[in-house]
Amino acid sequence: MLQAIGLTSTPRRGIPAAVDDLTFEARPGRVTALLGAPGSGKTAALRLMLELDPGRGVTYFRGRPMHRIPNPASEVGVLLGDVPGHPARTARGQLRMLCAAAGVPAARADELLELVGLAGLGDQRIGTLSLGMDRRLALASALLGDPHTLVLDDPAEGLTPREACWLHRLLQARAARGGTVLYTTTDPKEAARAADHVVVVDGGRLVADQDAGDFSRTRLRPRVAVRTPHAARLAAVVSREARASRRSVEVVTEAGGRLAVYGSTCAEIGDTAFRHGLPVHQLADEIGDPGSIVARGGTSPAESAGSTERADPADPANSGGPANRADRAGSDSGAGPRDPRPVAKALGPDPAPPIRRRPARGPLHPLRYELRRLLGVRTTTLIMTAVLVVSVGLSVLLARTGHAPLPKVLAAWPSLLPLPPAAVGAGLLGALSFGDEFRYPALAAGRGTVPRRLGLLLAKLVVSAGVAVVLALAVVLVSAETLRLVYGHSWVHVPPNPVSLGASWVALTVGCAWAGLFAAGVFRVTTAGVAAVLAVPVLVVPLVQKVLMAPGSRPVAGLPARFRELMWPRWPHETDRWVAVVVGVVAHPVGAALALSLSVLVFAYLFTSLHGRARWRSQSAAGSGQAS
Template sequence: MIQAIGLTSLSRRNTPPAVADLTFEVREGEVTGLLGPAGAGKSTALRLLLGVQQGRGATLVDGRPLHELARPTDEIGAVLGDVPGHPRRSARGHLRMLCSAYGLPLSRADEVLELVGLDAVADERLDTQSLAMDRRLGFAVALLSRPRALILDDPAHELPPREAAWVHQLVRGHAAEGGAVLLAGRDAGALARTADRVLALDGGRLVADEAAAQFARSRMRPYVAVRSPYAQRLAALLSDDGAEVVSASGSRIAVYGTTSAAVGETAYRHGILLHELADTSADRLDRTRAEAEPPQPAVPQSALPRQRGERRRPRRVGRRPGPVRPIRYEVRRAFGVRTPWPTVFGALLCSALAGVLIARAGVAHTSVLRVLSGWAPELPLPAGAIGSGLLGALSYGQEFRYPALAPGHGPEPRSSRLLGAKLVVGAASALLLTAAATAVDVGVLRLLTARGRVPDPWAHPAALAGSAALAVGCCWAGVLAAAVFRTTALGVSAVLAVPLLAVPAVRALLGGPQLKELGDAGGALWSVVCGVSQGGGGGVAKALRFAGQPLFLGLVLLLVVLVAAFAASALRGRRQGRRSTAVPTGGSAPLPGDEG
């Protein structure tokens, strides 16, 4: 099903590549074990296989390059480590958000939670979960789209024996139903008991490709398995006799360099009770795996991989798309945690304080736009606009800090579909925040000043439109800047750069007379179109005059620059992705200028 051809990582500073010319195959109905000690290149090989890490080589799924599959998650599910979800999001909320990204019904989230045994703690936050619960959630994410293949990077590492046994049972159940599994690990015994075929790595190169039983007979050292309530005391006695003892758990030890008869005699002489004493061999390995495989599949039918006749034929596309339902995904991502609400409440509080400052300065001496938007002279921008910019920056800042959209085998976080969804949801949030801030400002001013001095918002549509446009523009600037720089802080910095850098730049370029002419151009254009005098035209003409002001021109200039930067970074990422996943080579040296 999956073919890896010539996978080679890019070397750094004349050092050998971590993985060199790695070629293998993962077949349906089998568990393929990728064995090697720490630093052997297992994780790098899996990341190269999925296209997560740049390198050379090709990954084919049923003869098609991985990067050309329209729905990679229908073919491959991966567990590459801890689940990179927002720590304050619940397990159910995280999976439902991914259901929207993958185009799945929300009920699928509850199905996989039950499958992995997390249904009882589905509403607990991710930062409260143990390591075993996090690994189970990782399996839930990998199985969400019912993939035909699983790519697992040592999922049983550091787990207690019971959880490790659950992992291996789930892996065997997936393969028994026709799925393909690539399981990386460093425990040779456990991997040989679970896998049908073992690939051994040493220094990033393939040194063995054998059936599990043959691998155990030819490459695994025999040892004596011992289980006793006094295992540690027996281990000390055997070590004094020159045997090598490895503790598997509190009551289990593995003894190398001796026989079961010698271990039994030592235990008898010292009165130590034994619950298990057995020599391991290839025959025992075969019996253990046969006993461990359940006669019935250990997973419900709704979670099984698609059979060959049931799966959809992958469409050939140039790039993996973004979320299937981007608007729904973005709404669940943005409002599935409490992060936006402190921003909203903080913006409204600052807007109320700005209203107090405006009342002290005098409403009659302040423009209608500043009064309705709560834009005190002491602030570079209205509080609602700054809050909208922060909400926009969070949309992509959290996307890269907590990458729920897994690169290489899932929707791309830089896709145009996702960007459009973030801009739409951000604009709607900015408009709602602006409306709430306007209501707060007007209420504060009416409490502190005479009612007749406070302008009626509905009588000034141009000012309302200018305030709304400013908030939406700041929000979009935050979204685009965070997408380009991949951080929330720089996204907010781009919003604050509008009054601090962009406006002075516009004034320096155009000068005073040209700005006045540009500001009057909107009113003149409206008078020509509608056949009214330039002094009339209502709110639209005034809104067009607002658009000619330095602040709006600077904001538009910043948005144009950020759109160009986003397009350039997306095109650069696309070229690097194609180069790293669609170039079959035989372990040649990297091209000059390539980055790791």
């Protein structure tokens, strides 16, 4: 069961609250429609229920609020807006990545593609899907964890009648299995036809809470729509003739010279207008819109229009205005607007606790999620292929001149370039690791970007480092084989210090990948990550060189031996070589600059993370205070 109690959004300055003390419930085994005109507060209510926006109130999903559910994907399936994801990712790849985030087996992706009718389109790119296919994929994303409750925001928007019929059959099947389904809609006819229960909201407040049958009987009454330049005069004439003939007729004046006449026919209205010489520009039968018959301020629209209506003793629901009849019908059926006071007493002195905006949880399997994020698009393959092609070309050109040393030739690092192509490519892949997350959120829609959780950060560091190492080794091996093919076997040989050179080469590519990753995480854009990578040799290296080459600076020779003297227990003498390699890498101007840049980016990342959490908490507290 879903219970929403006292939902109240935080009002903005000069703008009333989008949701004002909204209380209703959606029972298991039934499809509940949250009905309202655009701007009535439906989506805002869903965001409050899911703790995406600050405010007041509480929502229980089978007795637990959202932040108390250990694995939300297995309890609540959410559809807010379009399905998130990189447009170049396939539908199957997107669902498999979300399976890793939700902690469900990858085989669940194929099952859902079959369920939503996309089994033959699993390899289709998200960016090429039509609107109907996109909504089907979004529904599959909501069903990944086989949740008990579905919360969908206008799922039939933009669908054809056939697709909408399929969607409603699927929702009815979910409810028949004992699940709870809540969806929003702006179409009263659709709500009456497809839902078992209808909750009507207007201006963020509850208007009606009825079964679908009672809603259809009391809210969707036939009416005659009239448009005339003399609306007030025609309304008075129709009301006067209805009183004279003792007929139950109600006239509601609407904007733009429109009248809604209940209890009459087009022929009667046309004859009346003809007898009194009143021009009529429109005369048509319609099904009543609940938004036009909602009583506001305790006065029915009939009273506000100055019309009269006599009670029909054959129908007890016809006593009073249409809004009064609807509320009475809902009350008689046991599904009318509920008094929140008993709920308030059960909750204690504060029936509307503050709703704090809580960030989304990280993926349950972060390493698997990150691998699928990296390999799910062609960008990774294209970048690595471009790096290999450029590196091989530069290596051949450098070997042809004969002036560059062998390590520079194998790394394809001419003196004119600030960094070799492999380092730039690793930095770009590292920047995309966080940059794509901010551009194409991969978790639940409406949850914003992927949160900065430690597990996800470690997974990104491990994966980006692994890709950098693979790229560095591939460049050296492919360049060496190409040089042997072009210039002969005798040209390429093993350098005298391969361990030190290999460690420096791997450290450079991994450091660039991490620099791009942290910079993109701090500035939330891929370009910032690439700029941070290029800033290391262009800006930081000259500064480090000035410090290291300053007059009076002392060398660090003999540092491993002095470290061994301080350590207890003593490490073996073979370790001195590895310590010397590490010290040599850090002592190099590029290594020192990269280490310095990484240190600054790590501290900036931690600072922005803590600052963001503190600001989020202060905003939530401020929003709760304003709502109270």
